[in-house]
Amino acid sequence: xxxxxxxxxxxxxxxxxxxxxxxxxxxxxxxxxxxxxxxxxxxxxxxxxxxxxxxxxxxxxxxxxxxxxxxxxxxxxxxxxxxxxxxxxxxxxxxxxxxxxxxxxxxxxxxxxxxxxxxxxxxxxxxxxxxxxxxxxxxxxxxxxxxxxxxxxxxxxxxxxxxxxxxxxxxxxxxxxxxxxxxxxxxxxxxxxxxxxxxxxxxxxxxxxxxxxxxxxxxxxxxxxxxxxxxxxxxxxxxxxxxxxxxxxxxxxxxxxxxxxxxxxxxxxxxxxxxxxxxxxxxxxxxxxxxxxxxxxxxxxxxxxxxxxxxxxxxxxxxxxxxxxxxxxxxxxxxxxxxxxxxxxxxxxxxxxxxxxxxxxxxxxxxxxxxxxxxxxxxxxxxxxxxxxxxxxxxxxxxxxxxxxxxxxxxxxxxxxxxxxxxxxxxxxxxxxxxxxxxxxxxxxxxxxxxxxxxxxxxxxxxxxxxxx
Numbered sequence: 001x002x003x004x005x006x007x008x009x010x011x012x013x014x015x016x017x018x019x020x021x022x023x024x025x026x027x028x029x030x031x032x033x034x035x036x037x038x039x040x041x042x043x044x045x046x047x048x049x050x051x052x053x054x055x056x057x058x059x060x061x062x063x064x065x066x067x068x069x070x071x072x073x074x075x076x077x078x079x080x081x082x083x084x085x086x087x088x089x090x091x092x093x094x095x096x097x098x099x100x101x102x103x104x105x106x107x108x109x110x111x112x113x114x115x116x117x118x119x120x121x122x123x124x125x126x127x128x129x130x131x132x133x134x135x136x137x138x139x140x141x142x143x144x145x146x147x148x149x150x151x152x153x154x155x156x157x158x159x160x161x162x163x164x165x166x167x168x169x170x171x172x173x174x175x176x177x178x179x180x181x182x183x184x185x186x187x188x189x190x191x192x193x194x195x196x197x198x199x200x201x202x203x204x205x206x207x208x209x210x211x212x213x214x215x216x217x218x219x220x221x222x223x224x225x226x227x228x229x230x231x232x233x234x235x236x237x238x239x240x241x242x243x244x245x246x247x248x249x250x251x252x253x254x255x256x257x258x259x260x261x262x263x264x265x266x267x268x269x270x271x272x273x274x275x276x277x278x279x280x281x282x283x284x285x286x287x288x289x290x291x292x293x294x295x296x297x298x299x300x301x302x303x304x305x306x307x308x309x310x311x312x313x314x315x316x317x318x319x320x321x322x323x324x325x326x327x328x329x330x331x332x333x334x335x336x337x338x339x340x341x342x343x344x345x346x347x348x349x350x351x352x353x354x355x356x357x358x359x360x361x362x363x364x365x366x367x368x369x370x371x372x373x374x375x376x377x378x379x380x381x382x383x384x385x386x387x388x389x390x391x392x393x394x395x396x397x398x399x400x401x402x403x404x405x406x407x408x409x410x411x412x413x414x415x416x417x418x419x420x421x422x423x424x425x426x427x428x429x430x431x432x433x434x435x436x437x438x439x440x441x442x443x444x445x446x447x448x449x450x451x452x453x454x455x456x457x458x459x460x461x462x463x464x465x466x467x468x469x
Contacts, residue, residue: 010433013443014342017427018055021349021385022046031357033398040358046349054352055345062344064297068122069333069340069434073220075304076129077329078322080220082315084234089130091231093137100138101204105197107131108152112193115156119164119249119293121431123300124153126245129220130238132439136216141207142439143449145216147200150435151424151450155196157389157431158420158457159189162255166389166416171255173393174401176412178255184464188417191460199453216439219332222325233314241307245300252293261292339433346428347387356382356395370404372465375411376458379418384426392419410468417461424450 025046031038046054059066079085096103111131115124128149135145160166162178167185170176207213252258290299312322350356360378367374378396386392392415400411423429425447436446 009442009444010339010427010437011342014339014346014427014433018342018345018349021346021353022051024355025349025353028355028358030354031361032354033357038357038361038399038403040361044353046353054348057348059341061348062340065122065340066337068125068297068301069336070330071301071304072126072129073329073331073333073336074326075308075329076220077222077332078308078311078317078325079234080133080218080222081224081321081325082234082311082317083224083229084231084315086221086224087229088231088235088238089133089137092134096134096138100140100208101201103134103138104140104144104148104200104204107135108148108155108197108200109193111149111152112155112159112189114246115153115163116160116189117156117162117250117255118246119168119251119295120297121153121157121163121165122297123245123249124156125431125434126300126304127242128153128435132216133218133221136218136221139215140204141213142216142441143214143445144200144204144207145439146435146441146446147196147203147449150431150439151196151200152193153431153435154420154423154429155189155192157423158192158417159185160416160420161185161189162251164251164254166419168251168254169390169393170412170416173390174397174408174412174415176409180409181413181468184413184468185416187464188413188420188461192420192457195456195460196453199449203449219438220329222328234311237307237310237314241303244303248292248295248299248303250293252291254293258293262294264291335437336434339437340430343428343430343433344387346385347391350385350428351391351394354395356385357399360396360399364399364403370407370469372414372469373462375400375404375414375469376418376462376465379415380422380458383415383419383422383428385428386419386422387428387430389416389419407469410465413468414461414465417464421454421457421461424454 025044027043029043030041032041033039111124111127114127115121118124131149132145135148156163157166161182162168167178171178250256252261308322308326311317317325360382363378363381364370364374379392382396383389383392386395397412397415400415401408404411423432425432427433427443432446435441436443
């Protein structure tokens with residue numbers, strides 16, 4: 001049993017966090033909003049039937065993320081069997097051999113910057129397995145693999161500028177315009193990126209000198225099923241995949257004020273040939289066929305499926321090999337889905353049995369007036385239970401902007417930064433735990449790796465908050 005829990009330590013730790021949230025419901029009364037006033041009700045305990053009923057709701061509420069992870073596994077498992085793809089990643093690794101640190105920094109910046117401006121951070125996961133494969137061929141270790149990819153994604157969330165999962169929530173729920181305190185967002189992003197990668201570079205230098213490091217294993221590397229070795233078909237397909245994905249998920253209209261794609265999509269839907277909206281018939285219904293900047297997570301799944309079919313045709317993969325590869329990928333993604341659902345259950349119980357607002361109200365009332373340090377700690381505590389930023393806002397966002405209305409816009413940045421910081425350590429961080437599970441890094445090893453960065457960034461956040469409050 002001990003070996004079992006050592007092997008599945010992430011499930012154990014996330015499960016303990018779920019039980020901790022349940023336990024809180026037995027000792028702390030719920031806090032909820034009635035207009036602008038926080039009402040503290042009686043203690044409402046999570047019972048056995050509540051536990052299993054709400055525990056299963058994750059499958060009901062988040063199926064699109066589940067199908068995305070499964071399809072992502074199938075997509076990259078098929079690629080892993082294509083000889084042209086292996087030659088492509090070999091070529092990238094060969095190009096950066098001897099310049100591993102440069103490659104790591106380039107990848108880190110690409111992922112962090114994309115995460116800071118994209119509509120849905122889950123979309124960024126679509127590119128990570130490619131980089132993990134190259135990092136494995138550069139003989140870098142697992143901690144580096146997690147940090148450079150999934151860690152950089154969290155950097156982008158911490159310093160989110162236009163990203164709809166964080167900055168977009170501030171704009172829609174907390175009335176914090178995208179350009180409000182833009183310099184603070186850029187300072188958060190810049191400081192986090194520099195400090196984070198300072199530790200990464202120091203670690204990589206040690207790894208390159210240590211031949212006994214725990215090297216990355218490519219999860220989707222398997223027996224090749226194709227004879228053609230040509231690179232250009234898979235390279236072309238992947239380049240188009242990257243371009244379409246990035247274009248489709250940038251907040252063109254909402255944040256950037258660019259409406260050309262909305263107008264183009266409307267024109268395509270309305271243009272008629274022989275009195276029939278032929279393109280609307282071809283591309284699908286109004287709800288399904290949306291403009292770049294408005295795609296949901298189903299859109300990229302369609303693109304991945306189409307890409308796999310082109311790969312199948314280009315490399316003459318049989319249907320049997322195609323379906324077998326997809327099945328193997330789905331199986332490998334299973335552990336990621338389990339981790340995801342456990343992480344989401346932390347948020348589910350925290351939101352449906354909201355004791356956190358009561359805790360934060362008690363904390364903030366320790367002093368007669370608003371205190372930046374207490375507010376920062378309060379935001380951090382809330383985010384420990386939030387799998388997505390919108391849940392942090394749902395739990396305490398209105399509390400801060402209502403009770404401290406003179407600091408409403410500053411409070412939005414405070415919650416954003418503390419959420420991003422908490423995501424590097426909390427079991428509720430789905431991106432972190434998916435990354436640790438995917439690469440094969442224990443929570444203990446990650447904590448030992450990241451704690452210095454957490455301390456440094458907490459100090460930076462407090463300083464910035466003291467400046468703007």
